[in-house]
Amino acid sequence: TDVHENEQLSVGRVLPVVVLDDARHADALGDALVKGGLAAVEVTLRTPAGLAAIAKLAARGDLTVGAGTVLDAAQAGRAVAAGARFVVTPGFAPAVVDACRTAGVPVVPGAATATEIQMALDAGLDTVKFFPARQLGGVEMIKALAAPFRGVRFIPTGGITPDVIADYLAVPAVLAVGASWIVAAELIADEDWDEITARTRQALASAGGAA
Ligand code: 3PG
Numbered sequence: 020t021d022v023h024e025n026e027q028l029s030v031g032r033v034l035p036v037v038v039l040d041d042a043r044h045a046d047a048l049g050d051a052l053v054k055g056g057l058a059a060v061e062v063t064l065r066t067p068a069g070l071a072a073i074a075k076l077a078a079r080g081d082l083t084v085g086a087g088t089v090l091d092a093a094q095a096g097r098a099v100a101a102g103a104r105f106v107v108t109p110g111f112a113p114a115v116v117d118a119c120r121t122a123g124v125p126v127v128p129g130a131a132t133a134t135e136i137q138m139a140l141d142a143g144l145d146t147v148k149f150f151p152a153r154q155l156g157g158v159e160m161i162k163a164l165a166a167p168f169r170g171v172r173f174i175p176t177g178g179i180t181p182d183v184i185a186d187y188l189a190v191p192a193v194l195a196v197g198a199s200w201i202v203a204a205e206l207i208a209d210e211d212w213d214e215i216t217a218r219t220r221q222a223l224a225s226a227g228g229a230a
């Protein structure tokens with residue numbers, strides 16, 4: 020079921036959000052994340068290299084790879100064909116939700132308001148990406164939204180720095196947090212895989228402190 024697979028994507032309760040400019044970096048990046056202890060990663064389709072990177076990372080077999088920034092149904096289909104096992108969208112897009120259902124992969128739509136959460140619920144989904152989390156009001160906003168929506172799980176993303184990971188994960192409705200600093204663009208450009216492993220460990224340590 021969706022719930023089971025959503026648990027898979029949140030192993031470790033930290034989901035790194037990756038923007039890759041060159042798919043040739045995918046193997047080393049995958050090694051760095053696995054070495055740091057992560058089992059899931061979101062690769063965005065913000066760059067043309069995203070799709071090839073998803074294929075390379077999915078082929079490893081030791082990472083659950085999702086596609087992020089999926090904006091239309093065609094992109095969702097291509098991502099799943101490349102090996103994506105879940106799909107994340109910045110907002111709520113019914114066509115993408117339908118495409119993911121057809122493809123048989125879980126989809127986590129972005130939601131920033133009560134109305135958008137109700138749209139997700141109407142579509143049969145119970146997990147949303149709360150985006151952009153910090154700018155929307157952070158932990159307090161999630162607590163307020165979680166009050167009426169008891170079954171909804173949130174994956175806050177946007178401005179989640181290491182110092183606040185534990186605060187977010189302490190909220191029962193929060194399934195996992197998403198963050199890009201673990202795999203910051205400059206680290207990939209510099210091929211600083213050791214620092215990516217170090218940041219992975221730092222993020223997981225912060226998450227473990229919340230458990
Ligand atoms: C995303 O698309 O999920 C965000 O770009 C990640 O937010 P962050 O860069 O603030 O971590």
